[in-house]
Amino acid sequence: MGSITFEEILDKLKNYDGEEVHIMEVCGTHTAAISENGIPSMLSPKIKLISGPGCPVCVTVTAVIDRLVELSMEENTIVLTFGDLIRVRGTHKSLADAKADGGHVRMVYSPMETVKLAKEDPSHTYVFAAIGFETTTPVYAMVLEEAVKENVKNLKLLTSLKTMPEVIRWVVKNGGGIDGFIAPGHVCAVTGSDTFKELSDELGIPFVVSGFEGKQLIMTIYALLQMKGKSGIKNLYKNVVTEEGNTKAKEVVEKYFEVSDASWRGMGKIKGSGMALIKEYADFDAGSIGLDEDHMPPGCCCASVLVGKLKPYECPLFGKTCTPDNAHGACMVSTEGSCYNYFVSGRR
Template sequence: MTDIQSYLKHYDGPPLRLMEVCGTHTAQISRCGIVSLLPPSIHMISGPGCPVCVTVTAYIDRLTALCIEPENVVVSFGDMLRVKGSRKSLNDAKAEGGHVRMVYSPQDTLKMAADDPKHTYIFAAVGFETTAPVYTMLLEEAEQAGITNVKLLTSLKTMPPVIDWICANQGGVDGFIAPGHVSVITGSRIFAPLSEKYKIPFAVAGFQGPEILAAIYALVKRRGKAGVLNLYPSAVSEQGNLSAQRMVEKYFVPCDAAWRGMGVIPDSGIRLRDEYARYDAGSEGLTEDCGANARCQCAKVLTGALSPVECPLFGTCCSPEAPQGACMVSMEGSCYNYYINARKTK
């Protein structure tokens, strides 16, 4: 047993609730059995770090409507195809004759559009600060190649405002494992104002089990004190990727954004600048969030108010094979990772 493991195992201080706000961290915590190394007084909770999970149903409804129009083809990553809107998913719409294509990279859209100028190819652009630069590359290449039949339906969100929302509205979080991928782009400094505002520590962590355990140890040791600890210096700097930040600022501006379970949070998203509005497929005003199954508790799971195992649908009628909510669809979703790793702890 390492010194870190020994310290955590025998921790006898006040109860702590620590939140990870990255879907990859959520997956690794469950996969590595990290909660089994912690005492009951250290409670790990999952936050809104899965981009597919936090996307509201109105956005899915817009995609399913667009793909039915004969001049359009909707392009998306695989997870998004299975998430239901208020009535159906993109896979359902495809079965009804909708034009839907799955890709592994947004750049694949360019070749499709260039080879088929009679259709407009609409990419489902969801994500956080991590993926926003990828969409700027797509737009940049489309402009350079003169490809005019590519558009984005955006649901791009930023992390600090939603963490602020959780602290202000949900409360009860004693420290955050900051998202490593996001921090590569934004830099660790982006979490400093929140740390000072709420007097809680943030630890930027990598994605291996020992790295996550080290982040938990750092948060426990610094409990009750502000500070941003960069434990992922091989990839994360204080300033972040300035080139990527400039590219995002070239094409996007901050905007209010709708989050599943949290409503509209001011300045928590980004949208295309007016001068690039020709690439927008109708992203404005997509705020409604009414799931197909009213008993699904994804909204509460995303904010840490409820553990996946506390949802009445979990493991009964809701599973990865028959998901009732987005948190069971995505490989970064809390419910999905609790289920496939047989995690029962709250």
């Protein structure tokens, strides 16, 4: 940041009195870090922070949940998933509801557990809910690599894998008004910071790659304020992110997955915004194709929250009938969800 001190940056952000600036973070972990560090209270009212579609659980459509619920009720099938997804409701029920009704649902803590479980129990088909962005897709590719190596044929993946650039383009073109993006550090660690260069040039909007510490996020917001009205990529997370990214991770992803269209909660199908298993490994697919329908609970505003059209507290259910203990929408379920983070931090 040149010769300016951090204290001077804080002062400039707190007392900024220019045109309103709208900055979107597109990573659920950034949303959580911004709330945990109390960053909104350090900014001028003219600097608006907007949470974007960066929580993988939040953007998963109900058709995916419905398919997992359906599979869990099959006699010889066991659905494996991470914790947050268990409580997200599909059209009629969540995986937690399915388990209470006798469905076979098991939580795992590591993706590699899935290969071990399937190998040790060939009498059951194990279906792993492979949900995520560019950050976790390489791990799912490694699961497949291990399953192929160990000749495990009773493990399948139900995939709902998303990629960032196309959804950011969609948000800008369908919402507009974004002056800068806090680029997702974990995603860029895999893809490289250059993954957003073409998009930045096309949209004329700056991207700053950030880590997750409060101080770095403050510096990121200041950098975006300085870059307002210009295109360009600035990397403030150089100890983790390079321009080209993790080439080995990208190679293993390309071995098992290919670019596909993907359906996003509240946004419909976005061309080229997902990853799907290539035909050679179609036997590992648990029925991921065509899962496009999305049925949100009555009154739920998750669709508008995810694209920054509404703040979480502007949803009529927020903090009333929808709380972390009784979540109606996916944004209140996940610890990376914007509604959850606004609620637990008392953010307004």
